[in-house]
Structures are given as structure tokens and as C-alpha cells.
Amino acid sequence: MAPGSNLELVKERLATARNITVLTGAGISADSGVPTFRGKDGLWRNYRAEDLATPDAFERDPRLVWEWYNWRRELIATTRPNPAHLAIAELERRTPAFWLMTQNVDGLHRDAGSRNLTEIHGNIWTVRCTGCNRVDENRDVPISILPSCLQCGALLRPHIVWFGESLFAADLQQCSKVLRNCDILLVIGTSGVVYPAAGFAAVAKESGTFVAEINLDPTPQSSLVDVSLQGRAKDLVPLLLDPL
Numbered sequence: 001m002a003p004g005s006n007l008e009l010v011k012e013r014l015a016t017a018r019n020i021t022v023l024t025g026a027g028i029s030a031d032s033g034v035p036t037f038r039g040k041d042g043l044w045r046n047y048r049a050e051d052l053a054t055p056d057a058f059e060r061d062p063r064l065v066w067e068w069y070n071w072r073r074e075l076i077a078t079t080r081p082n083p084a085h086l087a088i089a090e091l092e093r094r095t096p097a098f099w100l101m102t103q104n105v106d107g108l109h110r111d112a113g114s115r116n117l118t119e120i121h122g123n124i125w126t127v128r129c130t131g132c133n134r135v136d137e138n139r140d141v142p143i144s145i146l147p148s149c150l151q152c153g154a155l156l157r158p159h160i161v162w163f164g165e166s167l168f169a170a171d172l173q174q175c176s177k178v179l180r181n182c183d184i185l186l187v188i189g190t191s192g193v194v195y196p197a198a199g200f201a202a203v204a205k206e207s208g209t210f211v212a213e214i215n216l217d218p219t220p221q222s223s224l225v226d227v228s229l230q231g232r233a234k235d236l237v238p239l240l241l242d243p244l
């Protein structure tokens, strides 16, 4: 099928769907200037995840981890949602039942107006106490090193799901629910290698759901999905909302 007709097919499915679920990854924020993880200039090309994004790394050197998160906070603070984030927020407003699952911690979906969403890997603007587990919003740029809890004084950590940690149970339950109930799943800008999100397309397919992927490049899920659209999210996602 020609790329144009694939786009039309996804538009038709979206136009008649009453229950839509979207999964996004770093690729959707790339056009806002947020670096991806595994691309040519991806963060994991220049930094070792083991040194910066694991509970062991934080225990070993919390200062280094906070310095890295401060660098990312400074960068993300200057970014704005792009047309793909805005189109997803608009899709939510148009759809009776809609849920967005994002692996991104940048908060750009919220800034764009998305409300029905799960940030499955957390949010860079929230902190969690390593002592009492209290979670707070914190938008300081830079955040003080080493930050401490207002309630109990213990060290704060980024409220982010690191490698070696599990997703929060309530988030995972919500994702399972929406994946099993949606008429269509859109998978946008994720390399599809980090689980459990990498398995979400397969879960939806098992329930007979139509799955469409949007990515610059093919991914491990491309052969599994019904339609794979190649291109930039900021160009393709808004097109999905155009009249048929």
C-alpha cells in the first residue's frame, strides 16, 4: 500500500474510533529540542545509563545523578510542545474515551493540554523523598544539590522510574486496561526496546486492536503493527486529524 493510503487508513480508523490509546516515546519530543536516548545524538551514546539512571548509581553518587538531572532540567525548561503534542491533546478533546501513555519525563504532553495520561517513567519536575516517599512538584532550575525533603529532611531523588526499577503498579494496571479496551493504538516516536512499553503493541494486537506506528525509522514492532508510517511526528501526527 502506498504511504498516502496508509495515512488515509489510519485517519479513517481514528475518525470512527470511540476509544483511542496513544503510546509516545522520546521521538515525539525530538522536534521540541529534547534529545532522544538511542538516536545518533542520543543521550545513551554519550552517557552510561548505569552511571546515571539506576538506583545503584544514585546510592553511589547522588551528586553526579542530580547534576545530570539539573542539566536535563535546564534543557527541558526552555522547550515547548510541538505540533505533534498539540495534535494529541486535540485528539483527546475529540474522542469519547482517550488515554495517553508516555515514556517521556519532560512534561510536554501536559503543557500541550493532555489530561488523560500516564507518565509511566515519571516526570522530571517531580521529586520523591528517599526517607518518607513523599512526592512533590519541584520546578527549580537548577535544583539545589543535594535537595532535602521539607517534611523529614531526607535526601530527595528524581521521581523517575530508573533501569532496574518496576513501573508503579497503578500505572501498569491503567495501561493494561486501556490497551485491552481501545479501538486503536497509536505508537509514536519510540524505539520499542524498553519493556514493558515495548510490549504494549503486542498486547493490543492480542486483543484484536488496530495498531499504527509513527517513527522516523523502522522499529522491532514495525512488522507486528497494522500500519507503519515513517516520518517526523510533528509532520505526521497533525495530518491524522485533518478531515478525511
Ligand code: OAD
Pocket (backbone or CB within 6 Å): 024, 025, 026, 027, 028, 030, 031, 036, 037, 038, 039, 042, 053, 103, 104, 121, 161, 162, 163, 188, 189, 190, 191, 192, 193, 194, 214, 215, 216, 217, 219, 231, 232, 233, 234
Ligand atoms: P529512544 O531514544 O530509544 O527512541 C526514540 C525513537 O524515536 C527512535 O525509534 C527514533 O527513530 C524515533 N524518532 C526520533 N526522532 C523522531 C521524530 N522527529 N519523529 C518520529 N520519531 C522520531 O527513546 P524511547 O523509545 O522513548 O527510559 O526510550 C525508551 C526509554 O529508554 C526512555 O523512556 C528512557 C530510556 O532509557 C528511562 O529514562 C527510564
